[in-house]
Amino acid sequence: MKPNLKWAAVALAVCLPLSAEAHRAWMLPSATVLSGEDPWITVDAAVSNDLFYFEHFPLRLQGIGDTEAVPAGSPPGARPRPAARLSVLAPDGSEVQPQNGSLGRYRSTFDLHLTQKGTYKLAVANAGLFASYKENGQTRRWMGSAADFAKQVPADAEELKVSQTNTRMEVFVTSGSPSETVLEPTGQGLELRPETHPNDLFAGEAAEFVFLLDGKPAAGVEVSVIPGGIRYRDQLGEMNLTTDAAGKVSITWPNPGMYWLEAETRTTAGVTAPASERRASYSATLEVLAP
Template sequence: MIRSLRAGLLGGALLLGLAATAAQAHSPYLLPSVFDASDRTLVTVEGAFTESFFTPEVVMKSDAYAVIGPDGVRTPLTPTYLRQLAIAEVVTEKPGTYRITTGQRAGRVAKAALVDGDWKFFEGGKAPADAIDMQSITTADVYVTRGAPSDAALAPTGKGLEFRPITHPSKIVTGQPAVFEALFDGKALPGLRVTLSAADDRYADAKAPPQTFTTDAKGLVAIKVERSGVYQVQARHRVASAGPGQPGQSHTYALTFESLR
């Protein structure tokens, strides 16, 4: 079953073994005009940061925007940057699955410190004495498919934080588990906290908070959404400085997907 974007879908999500958590400010996302490109030879994708999915607030710039085609070949994209979002056009003439990605996007360096077991960022002179320099590294992905799904575009890059889909993103079905493997530099990442947010929550009677869950010992996580809609799944992984004078890194990975019955 292949998916096409349906505007106005509301959703909460039930995840296996999850608990509610506060939303992360200004989360990244990529959102295509359609997920099912069966009748399209061109798909438009927007990229932005937001606090309410999927309303763009801050443009997401990157020098590494690209599309990985059904043949596994990576082709650079040149987006148009507006003040609140980036727009890229992706040619989808060949059948199969396409992975649109921002690539690894290096952000600003800020002061960060461990507070109650979690990293917190500080502005200006508010940082505690034990704060260190931390650089943000952001990657956002989304998959679209024309015709039958294919697997070449799903192959991990082996660099930074990313999700390898065990369940094909174009085969996610409402009410059935979708499984992903969290990787860092190509290795499974157990114990990673992941959040999932639903689209268009501003239209819901009660805004549902994001859900959180954790990858298992093999880096795997299973997600089951009970309402059809568009979702963003996100994780962050921090690594220490590689050496004197080098900042630590805060890696964020975000994947947008659609679930239909």
């Protein structure tokens, strides 16, 4: 497995309660650029191999459908892991609630009523520890908070390897004119600071994005950009970029459509025991319009 795929798998596993392997997790909005007095969007959230198809598991989000139920398709005896927390920020920075949530076999779905003009941000962020170890010869994985680590992971676990993880998944949607308030970074984990507004992307034009780790520009971050519609072509069409010294990448969109962007970085800087390294990942679904 390619190293960056492996990290994707791990990062996603942390974020995604049910996927242990290298699937992609994403949210897909019905529209990202809206006009009119009373716009709504509907959003699908899923974990899948191909973009953007519903084929593996729903992305389980708190408050969206019955997340207490054991998901269909789970191995026998599986218990649902905690659902991830979705936060939706309105243009004024306040948090708003999704509506009409439902959890299906392959996807979660919810609606958002865009009552303010400007840019909304949908985010699913997680921070915690990821551990892998052997117990009775079996490889075990664990993920959770630092507080639970000592309680839940055997102190004498063999081949114990612990990472400190941050994951963040985002979607941007604009009603009327784009605004900047929700683009303000939180200063935790790997984040996108757009120089080109994420709802102002056009085929054939370059977009500039800066990646921040804990609020500071992050050099050498690997960024992958994949157009949706994978099922109907032979090549993945992935663009691979690396952030420069200022944390910046420039992406020229070849075609209009929905894209999935993923960035990841690992470091040993600032890592505290029991973790021996740190992994941070960021992903976003971006819509590129025809000029």
